[in-house]
Structures are given as C-alpha cells and as structure tokens.
Amino acid sequence: MATPRPSSSDDDAFNIVATYRRVLAEDPDLTMPVAAIESLIVGLANTPSTTVSETLDLVSKLTAQLKSGISNPISLSAGTDLFQQYLISNLQRARGDFDQARNHLVQNGRLFVERAKAARETIAGFGKHFVRDGNTVLTNGGSRVVGALLRNAAESSNGSGRGSIRFRVIYVVSHSTTGNSVEESETAANIAALRERDIPVAEIPPTAIAYCMDMVTSCFVGAEGVVENGGIVNRLGTYQMASLAKAARKPFYVVSESHKFVRLYPLGQYDLGIEQNIVDFRTAKGSERGKKEAASDEGVADMEGEGVRSGSGSCTPGDEVDYTPPRLISGIITEGGVLLPSAVSEELIKIWF
Template sequence: MPIAAIEALIEVLGQSQVATVAETIDLVETQSAKLQCAVTNSIALSHGTHLFRQYLVMSLKQPGPEGKETSTQKNFDIVRQHLLRNGRLFAQRAKNARERIAVNGRRHIHDGETILTYGGSRVVGTLLGRAAEKHDFGHFVDDPIRFKVIYAIDPALETESNKVIAALRAKGVPVATIPATAVSYAMSKVDMVIVGADAVTANGGIIARLGTFQIAQLAKENKKQFVVAAEQHKFGKTFPCGQFDYGFDQGVIDFRAGSTSTSYNKIPKETLAKPIDYTKPDYVNMFIADHKVLTPSEVAKEVIDMLL
C-alpha cells in the first residue's frame, strides 16, 4: 500500500498543471489526505505518502540550473520534470526493496536452523526463497542455506501463505504448516522467528497482522530471536499507545448477549482492512531493511531524522 500511494501521487503530479512549489506541496498534501480517507486502515499508506512528501521537499530545495533554490518560477518547470523522473525511480527502488532485504537478510540464516514465520508476508517469502538459492557474488559463490520452516497459518491469509509455502517447497526447503494456535507448542523447535510488517512505528515497534504480538511474546519468553523484515518506506511517525489506538475500530471484540451465536466475531470479508496488532520494540531483536540491518533504537533514530 505505501508503494501504491507513492505511485498515485506521482501520477497526480504528472497530470496536474501546478506552476509553483507551494501549489505542488499543497496538491500532494490534499491528495494524500484523500488517499488516507479512502481506506479503513491508512497507517501503512500514510507512511508512504509522508515519505514521498519528505522526498519532494528535499528535491525542491536542491539548487536549480542557475545555482538558486528551485522555488524560483524560472526553474520550476525544469525541476518539475526532473522531480517526476526521479519520483518514478524512487517508486521503482521501493518495489525492488524485497530483493535488497533478501541480500541483507540471508546471512542471518544459518545451516540447520528452523525458522518460524506467520502472516503471509511476501518480503519474508522472498528472503527465505533467496536464502535457499546459490548466489554468485562475483568474487565468491554462496551456497544455498539448508534450513527448515515452520509456517503458522492465519486462515484470513491462507492464499498468500500457500503461495510462499509452495515456492519454498519447490526450492527444496522442508516446510511444516501449523495453525496459529500451535505456535507455543512448536516454539521449542524454533531457532528464529521472522515476520513482515504492515508498518514500522516511530519507536521501533511494528504494526502487523493480528496474532503477531502473541508470537513475539512467545519468542521472548522462550529466548528466541524475533526478527522483522520490512522495507524502509514502511517506517513512519505512527506511535500507538496500545492495541486500541489506531484511529479506527477493527470490530474484533463484539460483546453480545441473548440467543445470538456463541462463535467469535468474524471480520466482514468486504472490509478493506485486515485486523492488525501492535508489537512494542521491546519484543523485536532486529530489523532487516532494504538499506541495512538495524536495532529498534536505530529505527527510531532514522524515523526522527526523517521527520526533521
């Protein structure tokens, strides 16, 4: 969703007739607000739009053809075209982030280890898939890593999970599937937990699929590494105070009385937001991002630098 938001803003800029820096910034802010209002859970989307706005502001502050800042009307048309070209390159680099995460992360997976994952993350799927391949880095050949995967299945993300599982098994990786309710049972067999994230919060925590926080708690209790694979464009200023501080009602807890059904409340299929939860940075050992590997405190510092 962050990439889709960035591409939408680039498309708007390409179709617009804005003629000044102020109009450009105003257009991006207005369209970002419209995008965020169009979805129930706009956290990840807002991280993408904010990152693009920061990129936009920095680009517009660069010296123009005559050595002056690009806020002058004379330079603006040139800058606008340059901005659109670089904006598309910016979006393409964001799309390629999964592959860079795979390169950064495969060295943290070792022969003989068992990895537990959950949530249908394509980033984690790419990382594990590349770890199972032979790599030629020019001056040396890196052999495939021999490891096993325990995949905890979320029924709401079964389709995404099955794609990752099939791809891993096709590469010779032994994969065991378990229900999310069996994670505690399986944890003693695990060396490391790797999950993805919808968004990375300002304090180095994560917002991810509902159930991730429970797995993080179990990993910490069992002294297992809890690793998050997440692209830098998911870093943002969101700072939830708890599980009910997202700005929208997930409808997970639905009190009822009388002769109604006793089964748990199911999220309507037509909703645009899958249920999420918040994992504090205390439970995260390491982030594998597209630019480098970081601790939660290093992530928090990067977000602060982004906001300045």
Template sequence: MASLGNIPQNDKSKSFDIVETYNRLLHEDPEITMPVAAIEALIELLVQSNADTVYEFLDLVKTQSDYLKSRIPNSISLSAGTDLFQRYMISSMKPTSTGDFETVRQHLLSNGRLFVSRAKAARERIAAYGKDFVRDGSVVLTHGGSRVVGTLLGKAAEASKTGGNVRFKVIYVMNEARSSESKAVVSLLRAKGVPVATISEGAVGYAMGKVNLVVVGAEGVVENGGIISRLGTYQIALLAKAAGKPFYVAAESHKFVRLYPLGQYDLGIDQQVIEFQTEDEKDLTEDERKFAERTPTDEYFGNIDLPKPNTAVDAVDFTPPALVSALITETGVLTPSAVSEELISMWY
C-alpha cells in the same frame, strides 16, 4: 462546511480518482507494497495535474494524500509512504535560473519516480542482509504472507543450493482469511527445495520448541522501534520471547511511520476485533445495528458511511520493541532503539 465524505476537488484534477488508482495499482501488481502504491498514485495525479505553482503542486499532493488515507480502513502503512513522499518532494525542490515552474515540475516528477524505483529495490537489499541470519540446520518460523520475508528466505535457499544442499526448514503459520497469499509463499519456498511445514495459529506455542528463529514482515515500523503487523504477530513475539528465540523483522524503510503507540489500542484505527453481543443483538438487521450504534458525531457529519476494515483480513496488532531482536532493512540491521534516529535522518 463541505461534508467529510466528499472528494477534495482541485479544478484541474476533477477527473482523477486517487482511491481507484491506488486500488488498481495494488490489483495490477501483487508484488507492490501499500506505501509504494500510494506514492505511484500520487505521481499519476501529478502527471495529470495542471498546477501552475509549487504551492498548488504541493497542496494538491497533501489534499489527495489526506483523502486517500481517510478512505482506506487501515491507512497506517500507506500513510508512511505518502508522508515520506511529501517530505521528499519538498527537500528535492531546486530553484531554476529562469523561474520556470514546468522545469521544477519535471524535476519533482523525475525525483518521485526515482523514489519509487529505490523503494522497489529495497526488498532485494533486505534479502541480501537477512539471508545470513538463516544458518545451517536452522528452523525458521514465519507468518503473514510478507513478500520481503518470502524474498529473504528465497535468497537463503539459493545460497544454500550453491553449497550443495538445502540447509534450513520453515514452519509457516497459516491464516485462513489469507489462505491464497499464504499458499503462494509456501509454494514458492517448496519450489526452491525448502522443506515447509504449515501449522494453524493455535499451534505456534507447540511448535516454538522446534524453532531457531522467527522472521516476520511489518506494515509499519513505529518511532519506538515496535512494529504494526498482521493480527497474530504480537502473540508469536510473546511466545518467542518466552522460549528465548530471536524475533527478527524484515521491513523497508518506507514503512517507517511517525507514530508512537503505547499499546494495542493506540493505533488510531477502529478494527472491531473484540465485539460483545447478546443473543438479542444477533437477531438485529444490519440497518438496525447501525442505527443503534450511531453517535452524536454521526449526526453532526450526516452519518457518513466511512469504510471499516474486514477484521478477518485487515486486522493488525502492535508488537512492542522489547520483543523485537532486530530490524532488517535495506540500509542494514537496526536495533529497535535506532529507529527513532533513522526517522530523524529521514525527516530532518
């Protein structure tokens, strides 16, 4: 049996590294989301492939999608994109009169690029729907460096300026682990004339009394209408609920994921947020700690060194649907209970 650590190879795409391509796309375009970067990486794979049949074509997409998800520590967000893209590919296939696979291949690639262009345009449509939630004199609390929330608040600021003045303020919850990302959003809003106050994560409860609404982004929207987002979102939602403040989520539909978590520990990823240690364990070397943490599974698979999340940067939490007032998407404003229906319409 092949080791799980080996790249799944196709004889006609051995030189293509989908993980490297995915990371390169994210690095080259800071505005791109993880699901869209994964889809664009799959399209680059298909452009370079020499698949001769539809089956080989779709099998290549599935194999490389699975491999990409296995190599990214938190693959929840990108898996929403790859899974939806595979479904889109299957549903968009059309037989040709000549039976020529190259015609089918070009049709699939064309539809794949159309899918990406629509996904990228979703942010502006969400901003158009969401800006009306920001009203005169309101104070908005946000965090997480969400690009879609930044666009939404920017659109609200532009609408305010056409009326002669800036009508709202923002309280931004800073995350030291992602300080550059947070500062970029703050600078963007201040440049548009929006007064922004920055606070630490420990000051959210103190600030909530000044807040009129909370707007956050999401890495994934799950089947029950809850969201998976940056660590700290859950506690902000709890505080907003306790204070009677609406909690809105701005998210693109390509982040809707077929996952049904019941709590924080059902996400299928090992985040190591809570690590118990004794004084003696602090003195262990990294190799000694890895040896102590080995499991029978590690022995069976050759102790594969799979990537693990950087807890400070990559960790996420689950916010249940009972804490979400509404989801703002490119197709309109949804209640959490409507997410399952939206997923059914997207997949079946």
C-alpha cells in the same frame, strides 16, 4: 487536468483512492507505501500546478483523501509522508528549478517502484546471514519480503541453483473462513517456492505457535508499518507470536524496507488510530459497538469524498492488524542493514526535522 485549482472539485477529475487501488491491483509486488507514492505522482501529473505551495497543498489534500478512503491507512501513510517530506525539502530549495523538480517526480514514478523492489532484493540478500544450517525458521507468511529473504537463503550457494543451507521453515497459516484470498495465495506461493527449493516447510495454525516454539531458532515477520518507537504494525497475530518468541527467548526479526517507517507512536493496541472490529461485545440485543458507531460516525462520514470505505469504518476480516512493541523485537532488517528498534526514530527524525 480539468481543474487547475485543487480546491473543491478535483474529485471529479481525479480519484486518488481508485488510483491507489488500481496501482496496487496492477502490480501484486507493490507495497502499500510505494503504491501511495505512485498514486500521488499520478495525481500530481494530472493536476497542473505552478507554485510550490500549490503543489504541497494538492499533495496534502490528496493524502488526506487517500487516508480517509482506506480503512487502514497506517502503511500507506508511510509512503505519503515520505513523499510529502521529500517534496517539502526539495521544492522549497529548488526555487528556480520548480518545473524541473516537478518533472523529475512525475517522470520517474516507475523508477521509484524499481528502487523499492531493489530494496527488497537487497534485504533478501541478508537472508543467508540469518539462516544457518540446521535452523528452523518461524514466519507468519503473507509478507513478500520475508518470502524473498527465505527464498534467497534457500538459494544462497555457489551459484549451483540448489541451496547449500539446510534449514526448515514453519509457516503460520490462518485459514480464515472469510478468506483474504490475495494474502492466502501469496502465502501458498511462498510455501510452494520454498518447497520447490528443497526446503521442508510445515504449515501450522496460529494456535500451534507456542507448541512449535521450542524447535524454532528464529522468527521472521514482515511489517505493514514500522512505527516511531521501533515497534511494528502487522497482521493480527504478530504480537502474539512476538510475545511467545520473547518468552522462549528466541530472536524475533522484522523484515521491512525502510520506506515503511511511519511517523506514528502508538501507546498500545487500541491507539493505532484505526477502527477494528476485533473485539465485539454482544448481548442478546446485538453488538454494543453498533450502537456507539451509529451515534458517533455520522460526522466523519461527510468528510469522506465517497463511500469507498470498506465497511463502516472497520477493517474487513483478514485485514486486522496489531501492534508489536519494540521490546519484543530483536532487530529490524532493512536494506541498510540490521537496525535496532531504537534506530527507527532516528531515521524518521532525519526526514522530518
């Protein structure tokens, strides 16, 4: 509001990274892409702009700031990309109606959130199709939408409250010493909710996945981002679970809202464009990585608006992700139905081209 030009000093007026964190913290049910859209809308509202290109410029600036301010921007970039493409496709068409279009966006931030949550509910509604009597389901927790899907399956009955589907759940729980408390409490809440509904839940450490695999009928995981080739980026350990499921010929389903589709084409684990300090080679003199970073990271550090980054460019423990290639995925359950991994690129093509 202070600076009409989103050029040099809008950091002072509006801090997108802080807004993003605040939005995410305020509503634990919010996914990262939606939080990113929310923050961009707040940014748009705070910074008056009168022309289309000015708005687009502002949004791309804010997006760049946000991405550089967050250690793992894959998931949120799904939201920012979606928003940017939406703006481009709408604002440019709405020649006379620029103000109306802009106002629509600014005023309906809440509505987007509601829709995103409705999408999750829709997905959860598919649960009863996937989970059958006598099934044993393996999941790696932490995902709200998987939790919702399983809860829905547990409840699905003729409205009597107690579910009619008898199934069991194996939750992979990693009790990391460094502890990502938000994630862990979420997992605990999911497990408690299922047990509350008379669904037997077992908690196993990630090392026991292979041991359990023979009794599992299907696996469900969430995703931080669904990438262009139909693979997913998700919490560390997902790739390994998918590999084991494939080896045991068990279906491996990804449960994800379609706003998590992100235009990224990773060729492998180390091609995600984020720095992760997972493999840390050390000698008696210390970490090899430390030396390299000191040399290369200086230039990058200047570009970041402020030092909001957690750590020096690497993810905090508990936040690491891996990439699961599409060949391991049986299907992606979205609010529009069950997609094959190969259908993801088409959805992305629809909005980008």
